[in-house]
Amino acid sequence: MGKRVDSAARREMILRAAVRVFARQGFAATRVDDIAGEAGVAKGSVYLYFDSRDALLAAAFETYAAQSQAVVQQARTGAGDGLERLASLVRSVVDMVAAEPELARILIDLWAAGRQGDASGMDIPAVYREYRAVVAELLADAEAEGILRAGVGEGHAAVVVGAIEGCVLQWIVDPALPVAELAAPIVELCVEGLRRREEG
The missing domain is CATH 1.10.10.60 (Homeodomain-like)
Known part of the structure; x- marks a missing residue:
């Protein structure tokens, strides 16, 4: 044993x-x-x-995907209304990448391997589909709760994911960017900006 x-x-x-x-x-x-x-x-x-260098990259991807899945599951089952859980998701993703900077930096290699068809066993598009799906679910919950402003749809889910990933990408290429501090402005713009304002 x-x-x-x-x-x-x-x-x-x-x-x-x-x-x-x-x-x-x-x-x-x-x-x-x-x-x-x-x-x-x-x-x-x-x-x-x-078996190979590719197998090591695939294993690193599996680690990242497992962490991502845990964050997504927490957003689906956590406490709070849809927008509160979306804010928590944003903070958790930013915290995850800030805590694992080396793993985050190899995302560039993962993306490149996926684009070149070399990413055996790495379904990177599925990770993004999952992120978009959970954000869309949280926005739908917020709409059902009457706290979402009118006109918000699935396209907004892609924009929320894009805001997070865009900040992560900037940090990967410019490590001087304080990525851990960016969760608050992302929440302010991409979560609170979607909240329905009370009339009058």
């Missing part, structure tokens, strides 16, 4: 090393030797857990 725990820990250590190297050098410039060196293991040890 102890061996299995050690094996899982070793796999996680190699994956974390790969994420650090991908974030630092970019996926295209990274060799398995680089990852082994970062992890402090022999190159053969990497191949015991991952």
Whole structure:
């Protein structure tokens, strides 16, 4: 039993090393030797857990997707009205990427791999569809609760996701941007801006 725990820990250590190297050098410039060196293991040890560099990138994506799924589930089942849960979703996504900067930085490589058809097992469009779907659900809840301004539809869900992702992308290319501080302005513009104003 102890061996299995050690094996899982070793796999996680190699994956974390790969994420650090991908974030630092970019996926295209990274060799398995680089990852082994970062992890402090022999190159053969990497191949015991991952078939290839692509498999490491796919595993990193799975980590990101699992975190995203947890955030989405919390937004669906959490407390508060639709707009409160949407504000919580925005804050959680920004907190997630700010807490895992290296994982966030390899998103560029994930997007590129997906565009080139090299992202075996990585359904990046599905992650975005899920985000848009949950935002649309929360907006529909807010409409049913009578707190959403008129004329808000599914297009607004894509804009909310775009605002979050646009800020994340700016931070990835310019790490001086204080991404953790951007949740509040996103909420102000993209959540509170959709709230129905009381007449008079």
